[in-house]
Every structure is written in structure tokens, then in C-alpha cells.
Amino acid sequence: MEWTVPIAVVLSLVLVFLVAGGGRRSDADQLARRLAVVERKLDLIMAHLDIREPEPEAPGAVLQELLAGRKIQAIKAYREATGVGLREAKDAVELLARQRGLG
Structure with a gap:
């Protein structure tokens, strides 16, 4: 019987933390949805x-890698030159390739 009270307290604390953590995730999801709505409206405008x-803007090394058919190296060169994230670099390099008829 002595161990039931501490276990009940621990389970209660775990439940409180799970509920509190779920609220934060919900706030982040709601913020992401609101941002998506704003982006769609901006796109329409x-x-x-x-x-x-x-x-x-394409640094010379990026264009050289694209012309050689090395898309992954072009993305890496773009990230190194601009400091952007992987997704932004990939999108920029793919747009550059489409504009130049390389891909």
C-alpha cells in the first residue's frame, strides 16, 4: 500500500505534462495554419x-554544377553561398534549372 501513493502522484504529474505539452503543439499547428492562409492570400494578391x-541570384559555382548535371552539388553550393536552408536552396536551384532549361 505504501507504493500506491507515490505511483499515483507520478502518474498524475505525467498526465499533467502530457496535457500541457499537447496544448503547445496545438498552438504551433494553429499558427502554421494561420501562416498558410496568409501566404495563400499573398499569392492571390x-x-x-x-x-x-x-x-x-545564382553564384557561379551553382551554375557550373548545374551545367555539369550535378544538382545535389549545386544545392550544396547554393546553401554555402547564401546560408539558406535545404528546402530554400533546393527550390532556388530547381527554379534556376527550369529557367535555364537544364532540368
């Missing part, structure tokens, strides 16, 4: 005004 995103 840009399309209506016929505004296009600027063409990404």
Missing part, C-alpha cells in the same frame, strides 16, 4: 497584380 517573385 501577387497573381492579381501580376507580380512575380524575383529570379534567384
Whole structure:
């Protein structure tokens, strides 16, 4: 019987932490959904005004790697030159390849 009280306290604390943690995740999800809505609206405004995103600047090493058919190395070179994340670098290199008819 002596061990039931500490176990009940520990289980209660675990339950409280799980509930509290779930709320934080929900806040992050809600913020992500709101951001997605704002981005969609901005995209619609840009399309209506016929505004296009600027063409990404391509460092020479990126273009050399693309011309040689080494897309992964081009993405790596773009990340090193600009400091952006993997997703942004991949998108920029793919856009550059499409614009140059390389891929």
C-alpha cells in the first residue's frame, strides 16, 4: 500500500505534462495554419497584380554544377553561398534549372 501513493502522484504529474505539452503543439499547428492562409492570400494578391517573385541570384559555382548535371552539388553550393536552408536552396536551384532549361 505504501507504493500506491507515490505511483499515483507520478502518474498524475505525467498526465499533467502530457496535457500541457499537447496544448503547445496545438498552438504551433494553429499558427502554421494561420501562416498558410496568409501566404495563400499573398499569392492571390501577387497573381492579381501580376507580380512575380524575383529570379534567384545564382553564384557561379551553382551554375557550373548545374551545367555539369550535378544538382545535389549545386544545392550544396547554393546553401554555402547564401546560408539558406535545404528546402530554400533546393527550390532556388530547381527554379534556376527550369529557367535555364537544364532540368
